[in-house]
Amino acid sequence: MPELDPTPGQTIGPFFAYALPYDRDYELVRPTTTGAVRLHGTVYDGAGSPVPDALLEIRQADGAGAVPTVEGSIRRDGTAFTGWGRCQTDSAGRYSFTTIAPGGDSAPFVAVVVFARGLLHRLFTRAYLPEASASSSPFLASLEPRIRERLIAVRDDDGGLLFDIHLQGELETPFLTFPGEA
Amino acid sequence: MSTSPASPANAPASQRTISAEIEQLRAAWTDGDAQPLIDYPPYRSSVLRHPTKALHPADPEGAELVAPVFGHSDVDPLEADLTIQDRGEPIGERMLVTGRVLDGEGRPVRHQLVEIWQANAAGRYVHQRDQHHAPLDPHFTGTGRCLTDADGVYRFVTIKPGPYPWRNHHNAWRPAHIHFSLFGTDFTQRLITQMYFPGDPLFDLDPIYQSITDPAARDRLLATYDHDLSEHEWQLGYRWDIVLTGGHSTPMEHPEEHDA
Numbered sequence A: 001m002p003e004l005d006p007t008p009g010q011t012i013g014p015f016f017a018y019a020l021p022y023d024r025d026y027e028l029v030r031p032t033t034t035g036a037v038r039l040h041g042t043v044y045d046g047a048g049s050p051v052p053d054a055l056l057e058i059r060q061a062d063g064a065g066a067v068p069t070v071e072g073s074i075r076r077d078g079t080a081f082t083g084w085g086r087c088q089t090d091s092a093g094r095y096s097f098t099t100i101a102p103g104g105d106s107a108p109f110v111a112v113v114v115f116a117r118g119l120l121h122r123l124f125t126r127a128y129l130p131e132a133s134a135s136s137s138p139f140l141a142s143l144e145p146r147i148r149e150r151l152i153a154v155r156d157d158d159g160g161l162l163f164d165i166h167l168q169g170e171l172e173t174p175f176l177t178f179p180g181e182a
Numbered sequence B: 001m002s003t004s005p006a007s008p009a010n011a012p013a014s015q016r017t018i019s020a021e022i023e024q025l026r027a028a029w030t031d032g033d034a035q036p037l038i039d040y041p042p043y044r045s046s047v048l049r050h051p052t053k054a055l056h057p058a059d060p061e062g063a064e065l066v067a068p069v070f071g072h073s074d075v076d077p078l079e080a081d082l083t084i085q086d087r088g089e090p091i092g093e094r095m096l097v098t099g100r101v102l103d104g105e106g107r108p109v110r111h112q113l114v115e116i117w118q119a120n121a122a123g124r125y126v127h128q129r130d131q132h133h134a135p136l137d138p139h140f141t142g143t144g145r146c147l148t149d150a151d152g153v154y155r156f157v158t159i160k161p162g163p164y165p166w167r168n169h170h171n172a173w174r175p176a177h178i179h180f181s182l183f184g185t186d187f188t189q190r191l192i193t194q195m196y197f198p199g200d201p202l203f204d205l206d207p208i209y210q211s212i213t214d215p216a217a218r219d220r221l222l223a224t225y226d227h228d229l230s231e232h233e234w235q236l237g238y239r240w241d242i243v244l245t246g247g248h249s250t251p252m253e254h255p256e257e258h259d260a
């Protein structure tokens, strides 16, 4: 049992855009890096309207499946792969990270956390690579097919990874809860 | 602003209406809700922006088990002092805000990034979309960063933010607060929240604060005034500790380094 009660979350509010984003926050690798890929999409609300004031962060392994623990995400030197990035949505609700596909033997995914004005507590989800399937991950296997497919990024025409996020509604993104959360 | 199903089209609700909704939801509180209700209609913008399906239980895997690492190459120690970011000093009550970042077992979160942003003493953000008719302070941006030390301690010097109006309903005012962004040792501990000041008369009226329906949990967002942190003829001191959820039982050891 935890000894201490957790500090509750609160919405990121409307005014984070001059505080949290920074230069090349979305660029985990340079676009010219071998294997560089765009992980992108649009954040939608329950009415299907884009959410122009959301902030996404991603955390992922490198191409070999190792999770980096090196510093340098805020002042990127263009060489270190830190495995973490941040991106605010634009006026059309779109976000785009430049990264590499995570490696690993089972079903690699990019961990995603979502914040937005109007969203009172952060939401976690996963963007699995298009090759992921129920047979490659016990977690994916535990989900109904129509839920599972919403966690798997789609390969777009440019070879990028398309992963839209629906905060609510018919197409609602499956969001995750982890043990030990209040 | 989006309209709410609870009010006629385009007519902003009164504080009385919002307060009645808050009261109703407070009565529905059951023990154990330590986090805000993400479905909280008194906060009008939440209506279309929360999932309605149950969250899917998952065991954290891979990258979720490891928070990003930040270091002295990322954060300049001067970024922790919001009163020296320009040639002149900002107007307002100078204060020290400090505390510890801990996990649920009470272990310090060491050498980890803390980011803050806030309104100035007049209740105005630098943000372009802030339309409040209050003055900007040319010497105050209201943003800061620091790394916790080996005991999980963060420290910011800033000025006390003012309350500010917003458009959730008619005559809506936010209690004074500082936005905090926090990381743990695991990515799944990621938290963004707001710190408030004790005794604010706006607490009962504010749907964002009241979205946490557990009164004890709400109290955990209050800093405490600590006279031992105040400095003679210089600044007032507030203390606020932050406890992150979860954290796995064998925390990753980062290389120890001596803080400058």
Ligand SMILES: [Fe+2]
Pocket: A013, A015, B119, B177, B179
């Ligand atoms: Fe605020």
